[in-house]
Amino acid sequence: MLKSALAQRLRPNFDDDRDADTFLLRLERYGADLVESLEAVYGDQTNALLDGLFEVMIHAFHARPDDLKRLDEARLLRPDWLQAPDMIGYVAYADRFAGNLKGVAQKVDYLQGLGVKYLHLMPLLNPRPGENDGGYAVQDYRAVRSDLGSMDDLSLLARDLREKGISLALDLVLNHVAQEHEWAARARAGEEKYRRYFHIFPDRAAPDSFERTLPEIFPDFALGNFTWNEEAGGWVWTTFNAYQWDLNWANPDVFREFLEIILYLANRGVEVFRLDAIAFIWKRLGTDCQNQPEVHHLTRALRSCLRIVAPGVAFKAEAIVAPGDLIHYLGARDHHGKVSDMAYHNSLMVQLWSSLASRHTHLFEEALKAFAPKPTSTTWGLYVRCHDDIGWAISDEDAARAGLSGANHRHFLSDFYSGEFPGSFARGLVFQFNPETGDRRISGSAASLAGLEAAETPEQVNDAVQRLLLLHTVTLGFGGVPLLYMGDELAVLNDYSFAQTPEHAADNRWVHRPQMNWEVAGAVQANADTPAGRVNAGLRHLIRVRQSTPHLHASIESQVIPSPDRRVLLLRRGHPLGTLLQVYNFSEKPVPVPGHLLRGHLGDTADERLSGFQYDLTPAELTLPPYGRWWLTTP
Incomplete structure (x- = not known):
């Protein structure tokens, strides 16, 4: 029960008794989860932190627009809104889809026609200029990239989408900020408060100790996990790129900053936050600094705050990790169903392509059996392809149970999908070859990887179309939110022109991030006999069937x-x-x-x-x- 003294202390912050009751009842419901997780991370700093958090939460509660408060009430009455069979997702870069945010608003009818009820716009919060890891090096969380529009444009788009039953999802980068972010700039200027927002070391002693157990994420262009910064006078933790500074979540001020950011964006109309690089946010010596218990406590605490202020908003964990680690992002034991509402089922995507290449499903079976049951209140994010490369996340244990060598099978898949394996139908590009481990990830559009680019005969074209429809059928039928990546509904091929753009040339993932071809989209029904027409018609039919099949509610496992x-x-x-x-x-x-x-x-x-x-x-x-x-x- 919420302590009456706390309720009496907070009630004067509300002019309306009904608002006070709403806030305090939610606090009573989620307060124990919040306090328990904060104490697990911050110990005796918790009480001081809570005072600041209540101030942030009450302010955001008062500022929340009436239509979003109504959405909150509707979601409380239908908590399974992300699990329903009619939930279809679409993922796109706003500029590549429609130029800018106003352009996206003009294409909402197209999304509705596909059956979309969830739109994930790829990173659009203001990034650093120039190279920015595809937008994941954020300079300002409260501003939109200038070429896309303004924060007011984002709010208007969210409202337009909401009125047509489509939820807006945005990326929230939690592990790091751009080195140009105000916090990093003030840290370099010597402000001690902001230096504590980051991991800055005066010499190589601590970095070298950490490096002994840390992997390299981008070995081709980001060696090591620390970068010397002359202005800061120290070695800065930079897991992904030298210009992305890892945040120190052991500092409670960082938690408060991000709660303010989340609630600000939620009040702008964001309904789903994709928690980018969530697995990396807690650092512990002697580990790979991923999937630490504090990660789940921090997520649970943020979610508890969100449930109090804006319960219509959900978290999606971007955690591309092993099954035994992944379940904790949805919640296990005391955290059951209390962490993120959705997580990516990366293994399903990997096994789809693995089985397509090998014509063999035993490994697929073994990989799926390795997953613990997820909380019934949560859901999977399912996809054939996404904006990222494909890393062959196949465990040696799963492979052994299927009678395979994990290393050999990963090597085979890299050969097959780069087109090097004899008889391969795929046309992909090797991304981030690591000579120490032998890992070779793959870039490429779904259609090119499925054989459409290489097809020379009507029979080969038909096989490629059928492969694509098979992949989509599995993701639509598995039980979760199927996420269609922009252009897959048109069977788009690799776009090799990415190499002509200087800031993209070194990153071949842009081969599968093309501009939307609205000419093809507009003529796809008239050209029903083309590969694009056949895939589009087949996919639309699959979506209609899915939306009328109650057996696909995500509370039930496959x-x-x-x-x-x-x-x-x-x-x-x-x-x-x-x-x-x-x-x-x-x-x-x-x-x-x-x-x-x-x-x-x-x-x-x-x-x-x-x-x-x-x-x-x-x-x-x-x-x-x-x-x-x-x-x-x-x-």
């Missing part, structure tokens, strides 16, 4: 069913309305599926939702076509 044929993946979803069995063929050959296997889950007949046909399951075998996909439900 369970792996052992497949009798290694080319086929079987996923089962048990729903109160009946069973949904998904059957996927990862090869270009037809595959027989035993009738008794299907009958064991569905009975003698089943509705195949993607085609609308009813199947008789009594024959000894049913034939799954090349790259075939079935969503079978009990009638």
Whole structure:
């Protein structure tokens, strides 16, 4: 129970009794989580920190616009809004999609036509000039990149999206700021308060101790994790790039700063925050400084504050980590369901491409079985491709259970998707080759990686189209928020012109970050027989089916069913309305599926939702076509 003394102390900050009751009831509900996590991180500094946090929270509560307060109440009545089958995401760079924020507002009808209810605009908060890691080197969290518009334009866009049932998601970079950020500038100027916002060391003693267990994230162009800065007179922790200064979250002032930023942006209409580089924010000597327990306490505390002021807002964790670590970003044990509302299922994406190359799903099965059940109140972010490279996050343990060598399979995948492997259909580029580990990540658009760029015959084009639709069908059917990356709905190919832009030339991930082709988008239905037309029509059909299939509510997990044929993946979803069995063929050959296997889950007949046909399951075998996909439900 909220202590009455605290309630009496805070109540005078409200002129309206109803507002006071709302705030204090939420504080009573989430206050224990907030205090417990803050004490776990900050110890005896917690009480002083809480006084400052209450001031920030009450101010933001009063400043929250009425329409957003109404959204909060609606979300409290429907807490599963991110889990519903009609939730479809779209991810785009605002400038590459429509020029600027006003241009995005003019394309909302296009998004609605796709069935989109969640729009993630890639980094648009004001970055440092020049090289900025694709916008992830933020100079000012309270300003929009000038060529995209203003903060008022962002608020207007958020309102327009909200009125049409689309939630706006933005990136929030937590681990670091640009070296040009005001905090870093004041640290270099010698202000002790701001020097404590960062990790600055006078000599190499501490950095060398940390480096013994730290990996290099970008070995091609960012060697080591520390950079000497003459103005600061010290070695600055710079995990990602020399111009991105890691923040010291052990300093409670950093927590308060970010709470202010989050609530400011939430009041501007941001409904989902993608917590970028969240795994890296806590540093501990002798570790890789990722996934430390304090990370989850800090996220839980920020989320508790958000639930009190703006409960209609959600967190999505950008944590590309092993399954055993990933579950903690959604919440385990005491944190169950109290950390982030969504996390990326990077492993699903990696296994999709792995199975497509190998025509073998045993590793896929083993990888999925390694995941602990997620909290039923949370959801996965699912994707075929994203703005980033593909790192072959395949564990040696999963590979061994599938009878494979992890190192050899990762090597095979890099060879295959760079087009070096004999007979490969893929056309990708090697990104960040690490000679010490042998790791080679891959850049490339989904269509180029799936074979469309290399296709020379109608049969090869058809195979590429079917591969793309297979990948999308799995992500739409797995259970979570499927995130369509801009252009995938048009089967766009690699854009090699990135090399002509100086600030992009050294980073080949821009090969899969093209400009939106509105000419193709406008003619895609008229040109239904083109690859773009076929993928677009197929994807729109898949989305419509998904949105009418209640079995895909994300509170229910997909369970792996052992497949009798290694080319086929079987996923089962048990729903109160009946069973949904998904059957996927990862090869270009037809595959027989035993009738008794299907009958064991569905009975003698089943509705195949993607085609609308009813199947008789009594024959000894049913034939799954090349790259075939079935969503079978009990009638």
